Amino acid sequence: MRVSLDPKELPDKWYNIIPDLDFQLPPVMSPAGFPLGYTDLKQLSPGKIIEQELDRKRREISIPPEVREIYLDWRPTPLFRASELEKALGTPARIFYKYEGSSIGGGHEANTAVAQAYYAARDGARSVVTATGNGEWGASLAVACNFHKIKCRVYMVRSNYQDSLYARGIMEILGAEVIPSPGEHTRTGKKVLAEDPESPGSLGIALSEAFEYAYSQEDAKFSWGTVMNHVLLHQTIIGREARLQMRKADAFPDIIIGAVGGGSGFGGLAFPFYPDRKRIRMIAVETASAPSLTRGRYTYDRVDVGGLSVLLKMYTLGAGYVPPGIRAGGMRYHGISPIVSALYREKQIEAVTCKQKEAFEAAITFARAEGRVPSPESAYAIKAVIDEALACKQKNERKNILFILASNGNLEIEVFTDFLDGHVPDFSFRQDQSEAALRDLPAVEAG
Amino acid sequence: MRVSLDPKELPDKWYNIIPDLDFQLPPVMSPAGFPLGYTDLKQLSPGKIIEQELDRKRREISIPPEVREIYLDWRPTPLFRASELEKALGTPARIFYKYEGSSIGGGHEANTAVAQAYYAARDGARSVVTATGNGEWGASLAVACNFHKIKCRVYMVRSNYQDSLYARGIMEILGAEVIPSPGEHTRTGKKVLAEDPESPGSLGIALSEAFEYAYSQEDAKFSWGTVMNHVLLHQTIIGREARLQMRKADAFPDIIIGAVGGGSGFGGLAFPFYPDRKRIRMIAVETASAPSLTRGRYTYDRVDVGGLSVLLKMYTLGAGYVPPGIRAGGMRYHGISPIVSALYREKQIEAVTCKQKEAFEAAITFARAEGRVPSPESAYAIKAVIDEALACKQKNERKNILFILASNGNLEIEVFTDFLDGHVPDFSFRQDQSEAALRDLPAVEAG
Numbered sequence: 049m050r051v052s053l054d055p056k057e058l059p060d061k062w063y064n065i066i067p068d069l070d071f072q073l074p075p076v077m078s079p080a081g082f083p084l085g086y087t088d089l090k091q092l093s094p095g096k097i098i099e100q101e102l103d104r105k106r107r108e109i110s111i112p113p114e115v116r117e118i119y120l121d122w123r124p125t126p127l128f129r130a131s132e133l134e135k136a137l138g139t140p141a142r143i144f145y146k147y148e149g150s151s152i153g154g155g156h157e158a159n160t161a162v163a164q165a166y167y168a169a170r171d172g173a174r175s176v177v178t179a180t181g182n183g184e185w186g187a188s189l190a191v192a193c194n195f196h197k198i199k200c201r202v203y204m205v206r207s208n209y210q211d212s213l214y215a216r217g218i219m220e221i222l223g224a225e226v227i228p229s230p231g232e233h234t235r236t237g238k239k240v241l242a243e244d245p246e247s248p249g250s251l252g253i254a255l256s257e258a259f260e261y262a263y264s265q266e267d268a269k270f271s272w273g274t275v276m277n278h279v280l281l282h283q284t285i286i287g288r289e290a291r292l293q294m295r296k297a298d299a300f301p302d303i304i305i306g307a308v309g310g311g312s313g314f315g316g317l318a319f320p321f322y323p324d325r326k327r328i329r330m331i332a333v334e335t336a337s338a339p340s341l342t343r344g345r346y347t348y349d350r351v352d353v354g355g356l357s358v359l360l361k362m363y364t365l366g367a368g369y370v371p372p373g374i375r376a377g378g379m380r381y382h383g384i385s386p387i388v389s390a391l392y393r394e395k396q397i398e399a400v401t402c403k404q405k406e407a408f409e410a411a412i413t414f415a416r417a418e419g420r421v422p423s424p425e426s427a428y429a430i431k432a433v434i435d436e437a438l439a440c441k442q443k444n445e446r447k448n449i450l451f452i453l454a455s456n457g458n459l460e461i462e463v464f465t466d467f468l469d470g471h472v473p474d475f476s477f478r479q480d481q482s483e484a485a486l487r488d489l490p491a492v493e494a495g
Numbered sequence: 496m497r498v499s500l501d502p503k504e505l506p507d508k509w510y511n512i513i514p515d516l517d518f519q520l521p522p523v524m525s526p527a528g529f530p531l532g533y534t535d536l537k538q539l540s541p542g543k544i545i546e547q548e549l550d551r552k553r554r555e556i557s558i559p560p561e562v563r564e565i566y567l568d569w570r571p572t573p574l575f576r577a578s579e580l581e582k583a584l585g586t587p588a589r590i591f592y593k594y595e596g597s598s599i600g601g602g603h604e605a606n607t608a609v610a611q612a613y614y615a616a617r618d619g620a621r622s623v624v625t626a627t628g629n630g631e632w633g634a635s636l637a638v639a640c641n642f643h644k645i646k647c648r649v650y651m652v653r654s655n656y657q658d659s660l661y662a663r664g665i666m667e668i669l670g671a672e673v674i675p676s677p678g679e680h681t682r683t684g685k686k687v688l689a690e691d692p693e694s695p696g697s698l699g700i701a702l703s704e705a706f707e708y709a710y711s712q713e714d715a716k717f718s719w720g721t722v723m724n725h726v727l728l729h730q731t732i733i734g735r736e737a738r739l740q741m742r743k744a745d746a747f748p749d750i751i752i753g754a755v756g757g758g759s760g761f762g763g764l765a766f767p768f769y770p771d772r773k774r775i776r777m778i779a780v781e782t783a784s785a786p787s788l789t790r791g792r793y794t795y796d797r798v799d800v801g802g803l804s805v806l807l808k809m810y811t812l813g814a815g816y817v818p819p820g821i822r823a824g825g826m827r828y829h830g831i832s833p834i835v836s837a838l839y840r841e842k843q844i845e846a847v848t849c850k851q852k853e854a855f856e857a858a859i860t861f862a863r864a865e866g867r868v869p870s871p872e873s874a875y876a877i878k879a880v881i882d883e884a885l886a887c888k889q890k891n892e893r894k895n896i897l898f899i900l901a902s903n904g905n906l907e908i909e910v911f912t913d914f915l916d917g918h919v920p921d922f923s924f925r926q927d928q929s930e931a932a933l934r935d936l937p938a939v940e941a942g
Contacts, residue, residue, distance in 0.1 A: 050567055055499055120497055121575070121866070128568070132642065150597045152866040154905075191866035195579065214661070217912035223863050416670050419568070419599040419638035458601075458905035465664035 049131055051144075051293040053124035060116060061108040063284040064100075065319040065387060066277070068107060071394050073387065074361035076101065076277070077348060081492045084358060092262050092270040092357065094167035100278040109281065111163075118162045118195055122151045123285065127293035132417040134437070141440035142299060143433060145453045146290045146317055147420070153188025155423065155455025156313050157273060160282035161185075164271045165192035174267040175199035179229065179254035182208050182377030183215025184423070184455055185273035190224035200224040201268070203231075203258045207248035208377060215459045229254035236260060236354045251381055252367050256354030263356070274310025274378075275351065275360065275385050283316025286452065291320055294450065301328055301450035303436055307428040308332040308341070308399075309378035311385030313454035318397070319387075330397040332388060333432040335379045335407075337475045338371040340364060341392050341399040343482070348492040349383055359490050362389040366485020372475035374404050375463040376424035382485070400432055403474045407431045408467040411457075421457035421464065429453070496578055498591075498740040500571035506739075507563060508555040510731040511547075512766040512834060513724070515554060518841050520834065521808035523548065523724070524795060528939040531805060539709050539717040539804065541614035547725040556728065558610075565609045565642055569598045570732065574740035579864040581884070588887035589746060590880060592900045593737045593764055594867070600635025602870065602902025603760050604720060607729035608632075611718045612639035621714040622646035626676065626701035629655050629824030630662025631870070631902055632720035637671035647671040648715070650678075650705045654695035655824060662906045676701035683707060683801045698828055699814050703801030710803070721757025721825075722798065722807065722832050730763025733899065738767055741897065748775055748897035750883055754875040755779040755788070755846075756825035758832030760901035765844070766834075777844040779835060780879040782854075784922045785818035787811060787831045788839050788846040791929070795939040796830055806937050809836040813932020819922035821851050822910040823871035829932070847879055850921045854878045855914040858904075868904035868911065876900070 066073055075083040089098045100109060111119070130143040148156035168176050176193055179202070180186030186202040193200035202224050209216060209228040219226050229249045230237035236256040240247050247253075262270040272279050294301060304321060306314030311332070318330045334341055340363045349364040351357050364383040365371070371380040383389075391397045411427035413434065414420070422430060429451045440447050457464065466472050513520055522530040536545045547556060558566070577590040595603035615623050623640055626649070627633035633649040640647035649671050656663060656675040666673050676696045677684035683703040687694050694700075709717040719726050741748060751768060753761030758779070765777045781788055787810045796811040798804050811830040812818070818827045830836075838844045858874035860881065861867070869877060876898045887894050904911065913919050 050502070050569075052502055054501065055497070122497075194863050194866060213912070214908045217908040218868060220915060221859060221862055221868055221908070221911045222866070412668060415668055416641050419641060419669070421665060421668055456905075458903075461661045461664045461668070464668045465660070468667060 049129040051127040051297050053289055053292055055120055057292060058116065058119060058124050059285055059288040061110050062281045063288060063320045064103060064107055064109055064281055065322055066104045068322055071390065073390055077359035077492055079355055079357060079359065081359065081490060092259065094171040094173065094269055096167045097164060097278050100281055101276060112166060115163050115166050119285065124289045125150060127290055129297065130418055133414055136413065136417045137434060137437050137441065139437040139441040140444055140446045141437045142446065142448050143437055144294065144297065144299065144448065144450045146286055147453045148286065149420065149453060149456030152191045153184065154458055155184050155188065156283060156286060156316060157185045157188035158191065159285055160279045161188040161192035162195065163282045165189065165196045165198065168269040168271070169196035169198050171269065172267065173198060173269040175201055176271045177201040177258045177262050177268050178271045178273060179203045179251060179258040180273065181205050181251050181380065182212050182460060183219060184378065184459060186224065187215060187218045187222065189271055190219045190222040194222060201261065202226050203229040203254040205229055205249040205251060205254050218459070229257050231257065234260040250370055252353040255352035256356050259352060259356040274312040275383065277387060279312050280315040280319065280385055280387055283312045284319050286316040287318060287320030290317060290450065299448040302447040303449045304328055304330045305429050305432050305436070305449065305451040306332060307379065307425050308334050308384055308388065309381055309425060311388035313452050315385055315388055317452040325396055331432055332392065332397055332399045333428045334399060334401050335374055335376060335428060336401040336403045337374045337477055338365060338380050339401045339477055340382065340384045342401055343477055345486055346389060346393055347489060350490055351383065355490060359492055360386045362386045363392065365482040366488065368485035368488060369482045372478065374475055375472060376428065378425045379428065402428050402431045404472060405474050408464060408472060410434050411464065421461065422453055423455040423457045424460055424463045426453050426455060496576040498574040498744050500736055500739055502567055504739060505563065505566060505571050506732055506735040508557050509728045510735060510767045511550055511554055511556055511728055512769055513551045515769055518837065520837050524806035524939055526802055526804060526806065528806065528937060539706065541618040541620070541716055543614045544611060544725050547728055548723060559613060562610050562613050566732065571736045572597060574737055576744065577865055580861055583860065583864045584881060584884050584888065586884040586888040587891060587893045588884045589893065589895050590884055591741065591744065591746065591895065591897045593733055594900045595733060596867065596900060596903030599638045600631065601905055602631050602635065603730060603733060603763060604632045604635035605638065606732055607726045608635040608639035609642065610729045612636065612643045612645065615716040615718070616643035616645050618716065619714065620645060620716040622648055623718045624648040624705045624709050624715050625718045625720060626650045626698060626705040627720065628652050628698050628827065629659050629907060630666060631825065631906060633671065634662060634665045634669070636718055637666045637669040641669060648708065649673045650676040650701040652676055652696040652698060652701050665906065676704050678704065681707040697817055699800040702799035703803050706799060706803040721759040722830065724834060726759050727762040727766065727832055727834055730759045731766050733763040734765060734767030737764060737897065746895040749894040750896045751775055751777045752876050752879050752896065752898040753779060754826065754872050755781050755831055755835065756828055756872060758835035760899050762832055762835055764899040772843055778879055779839065779844055779846045780875045781846060781848050782821055782823060782826045782875060783848040783850045784821045784924055785812060785827050786848045786924055787829065789848055790924055792933055793836060793840055794936060797937055798830065802937060806939055807833045809833045810839065812929040813935065815932035815935060816929045819925065821922055822919060823875065825872045826875065849875050849878045851919060852921050855911060855919060857881050858911065868908065869900055870902040870904045871907055871910045873900050873902060
């Protein structure tokens, strides 16, 4: 069953959760370790983005008409009741999912991509640069840049550049310049390659390379795919729509579930329900191979290996932690959104971990029931959903479970065929490596 | 700009063009060469499908509530105005496209798949069998079968089975049984392999194998992906919605364009506009490598190499014609829908051909402007659209061009990356081979 919204019902404001938090959110820090100011980010980011990043007062921030017009290309997105999955599980629970997989880029990343590209173009930038792992974020940004007639430059983790040919292909079809990272064009890249000429790269390295490029160019801006406050702000369009749709379905969510890599999909769905948090369990699902929330340390850490950009107070496994090669590239990042981290610290949300194989098993169950193949990241959310639905079955509880299916699996179908062929192992968390990485934390003078 | 319809506006009837035709449509023939009766198809098809195939009286046929309920999962589909493409071309024409790429299978094939699987399940079938080339049709049918809790068995052209790993992967993820064709399990397969152990297969061979299987099983039904009247009937949901949407956009189409393989996407969009045909140019676009309409013969021919099923009066290149290895698998079929064929014969629609490279060039232009990567088949439609839009520019005419973007390109991204890498050549029409194939036509006693 699909619950639709009329285009007229598309929200015209993003929701800024920060003023509603009943605790103090630690500030973002500059690379030098001081509370971040407007000018610290000026070279990397458009002015409006910096304002949004730092805004701690306005609960609602207007979506520019130009961005709203593009949102209407695929938004409001549908909310589905997963009736066939419910039947397959024999659960009395009602399962709903907000589906972002029909966006122009195939996932929720498009929500912030079109906003960031718009602000960059308005500030006179001629190109936008970013870093990407498996390429979903890069593909969304490539589309967004075309809409605003600016160039798109993507540093793609080298192992993904070699393996994720589909995602790389889409970016190239869309005209983006895709550069394998590490490479010889940046200081970071040179340094990494000097130590290990065969380095497969990591998102932390690719980010440093992208920052270097953005700093070196007059007319380029950097664009963030997740983690930062303004990215999560843009993603709240998801939850605002979902609230309207759940009301239409006459079902208030008892449980909200989302997979977390950087946290923007989960936050986008959950934050607009924050005012009702006492009636809702909110569950962030992370991979057992990179369990930032449940096994990481809550501290200031770098967002990239080079420490070229901001420092964030977050649950982190250490910027130098290299997680095992799980197939959900978006979940291999060492840290997690400062807001999501703080909510977990304050025990206002829960976190669970889940292993690769059980996640993909759940994804197959879902795909066969509902006809949609999820992305490997969303597979983790589905595993947690099935667990909760089966718990409801055991207790005969008719709860409403709402989750985010953040992107479709079209870019990474081979992940699931490899899984069906038995070629996808489980990986453990590399605790020793994380502890080593956490020995190298930045010095920070907290405000 | 997106023109949406409310779920309440989803049409509740398919449109049967046959009673409206101002000429006599030649009958479908049995394999033995006599006008087809209900019992001839009984073993292959569900009863309701045969009724629909043969119905020449009712202009409208009700969509069963159970099918309509599934349609609502992704329908009504959006109609987009391609404003960015218009700007890129500098044309005064207005370009609209009906987008079927967000269906559960990724293309328009889902419209008939869910109907056929429903009727098969209602008739007590426990499995549905079909043949597929690049796999889009098979993927849609696999989803549909899951919805109705019946098995799906797909004979996939061997060259595609080996190359189109994504499409095959999706079918397998969805639980369908995918069998490379030709294979040793059928008489047709054995015969082909005896002559050529390395045979790459063809849709005509795969169809014969699927027919054989369906005939051999008590509880299996065959499902048609295109060509047949009932398939085109189901696809008219596309054009019925598009009529409502064009009215909302306050634009009546002057030109309607669709790529034709079997003809079901083009027919699905165009047929509901047939009552207004004198005000509309309708253009079917075929590949220069398999130009059934423009270079084929209008005669009764087999649908499969073995001649195991019906004979159709259509434009055909000969059932034995093996077109060159163009990358739009759906356009390599030797024949074309009898209704589309008859409309062309009566000069009520036009046909143009277009080469592979110019089609893919057009697809890249479209993707960069609009943010959606089309399927290789739809690329052909886009090339014709761009030609018409540029003609409007030259004559300074503000025409409304409507086309069908029948499926997204997600299953076949590598086609376009190969193209960008210069690995996609043009192929000519193999006229000698077609003439040879046409020497082996079935004997038919026309009613």
